[in-house]
Amino acid sequence: MHQFLVEDNSIRRAYLRHWNFSNPDYVAALLHVVGTADGRREEYVTRLDAVDTVSEYSVTPVDDRSFYVYIREAARGFASQLRALLDGTDLLLVPPIEYGSDGEVTIEVAGDQDALQSLVADLPDELSVSVSRLGEYDAYRESRASALTARQREVLDVARERGYYETPRQTTVREIADEVDCSKSTAADHLRKAEARVMSLLDDHPMMP
Known part of the structure; x- marks a missing residue:
């Protein structure tokens, strides 16, 4: 499905919001898919129907450009690799995992730095990895976005x-x-309200000196 995001210009990105790896046979996951045009949900669902590892799914519209997808999928491939990498560590994956239309996957990990370095070192050779940010965990970054x-x-x-x-x-x-x-006026209004909301949250939770 990530390949579908890369191929289809109408889908901007997908966020893996929540997941459950507790069953060894399958993975349950909730995604938020964001598109750029109405009517692309059907194309996404058509491609999802063709994925043989998916046993069931449910689609819930958010608005005319985005929707939630609850998926139950066989625990192999990326999910099983991810579970194997985390096995025996105290590292935490911090939702959401972001799938971009450029083929990149953005993952935030919380935990010990040495354990994180070991995780990166154990990733498959075909994956190219870059670390974009290191620092203390900031719960307010997600709250500002949500x-x-x-x-x-x-x-x-x-x-x-x-x-x-x-x-x-x-x-x-x-x-x-x-x-x-x-x-143009609608876009400007959305920007103004978004900027005002983010600034108000910064006022509520000011940065420490």
Whole structure:
């Protein structure tokens, strides 16, 4: 299904929100799939039907651009490899795991640094790994994101991806609006509300000096 994200431009990303590895025979998982256009849910479900390891699934719409997918899948492939890597460690995978349309998977891991280094060293040779951030765990990063509506998060994601917050600015509100298929004023309103919400949360939980 990650390959489907790479191939289909209408699906922007998927977040693995929750999972259960307790049964040795199968994995239960909840994904949040975010697209760019209405009607792509059917294409995603069609591809999901073709995955022989999936025994059952349920799709719940969030809005016209995103939906949840509950999946029960045979515990082999990526899931079994991930479970094997974590076996015998005290490392924690911090939800969500993000699947990008560029083929990358972003995973946040909490635990001892030496154990993390061993985990990275034990990954299959065909995987290319880069560490983007090291530091103390920050629970407020996820709470800030989840405080936004799905549409606000989508517009904010596009703004960040397109360099709206770079210096000098790499895109315009008009270009962001075209990307998410809305008017310029609507995109500006989503950005303003998202920025205000994030700033209010920063005020609630100020950074320590």
